Amino acid sequence: MGRLSFLWAFLIIGCFNSFGQSTQSDKDWKLVWADEFETAGPPNPKNWKFETGFVRNHEIQWYQPDNAFCENGFLIIEGRREQKPNPTYQANSSNWQTNRPTIDYTSSSLHTNGLHSWQYGRFEMRGRIETKSGLWPAFWTLGVKGEWPANGEIDIMEYYRNMLLANVAWATGKRYTAEWRSTKKPMASFNDPDWSKKFHVWRMDWDETAIRLYVDDTLLNTVMLSETINKDGTSINPFRQPHYLLVNLAIGGDNGGDPSTTSFPSRYEIDYVRVYQKR
Numbered sequence: 001m002g003r004l005s006f007l008w009a010f011l012i013i014g015c016f017n018s019f020g021q022s023t024q025s026d027k028d029w030k031l032v033w034a035d036e037f038e039t040a041g042p043p044n045p046k047n048w049k050f051e052t053g054f055v056r057n058h059e060i061q062w063y064q065p066d067n068a069f070c071e072n073g074f075l076i077i078e079g080r081r082e083q084k085p086n087p088t089y090q091a092n093s094s095n096w097q098t099n100r101p102t103i104d105y106t107s108s109s110l111h112t113n114g115l116h117s118w119q120y121g122r123f124e125m126r127g128r129i130e131t132k133s134g135l136w137p138a139f140w141t142l143g144v145k146g147e148w149p150a151n152g153e154i155d156i157m158e159y160y161r162n163m164l165l166a167n168v169a170w171a172t173g174k175r176y177t178a179e180w181r182s183t184k185k186p187m188a189s190f191n192d193p194d195w196s197k198k199f200h201v202w203r204m205d206w207d208e209t210a211i212r213l214y215v216d217d218t219l220l221n222t223v224m225l226s227e228t229i230n231k232d233g234t235s236i237n238p239f240r241q242p243h244y245l246l247v248n249l250a251i252g253g254d255n256g257g258d259p260s261t262t263s264f265p266s267r268y269e270i271d272y273v274r275v276y277q278k279r
Helices: 003-013
Strands: 029-035 061-063 068-071 074-085 102-107 109-111 121-129 135-143 153-160 163-171 178-186 200-206 210-215 218-224 243-251 266-278
Touching (some): 029 121, 061 243, 102 243, 121 135, 121 153, 135 266, 153 200, 163 210, 163 218, 178 218
Antiparallel strands (some): 074 102, 109 243, 121 200, 153 163, 163 178, 200 210, 210 218
């Protein structure tokens, strides 16, 4: 059965088991949003917007829409080694985004901010990531209100430097400095030399009490909302507000590592992104 037909079957009978991926109490959840990427070409603009340029973490990729496209029922985010002039370049600038005369790598970052956001639920992505040096794919959320990290960040999936990560972050008393609750799982711990050749399912279950992050039904991280209070003087809990989704492939930067020996293009392939909420 095709993915689209399978989705319709779920909507009709109210029960869903995604590609053999068992989940607890499926009858308790209803699908509220999904992108199955069935239509070839650019991603659906009703679901996704793009970040552009050099954005964060001193990463060396230039984000542009051209590197994201739907093909054979998958969203492809393609990292490329290609050189072009930096349109924001300023001679003698001290800003990392404007002081480099050329762009040496390109990629894409997509998000649902201003289109779709949700407070609590089950967030799920089936995808395949390359684990080469310098690559930094992610599936994550940010809160709709507040500057980072006071808006709250949840990294349902993040990979770099031979580690798979599952993180939650919120504000400390120092501006732009986060309090992190992180789990780092070495890739060697999977005991599977073909792990990166396979598709995997990343999932977040988020409710009024906790955030739980999984890969292939294995729990990686649990963070209780009783501890996620911003320490910036506001006492706001950024995980008691709607969050929007992001999917991106970063290259290099503060955490990504050195991509100089990595072959390009590289691909982050996404089969689907789905959001469920309690009935």
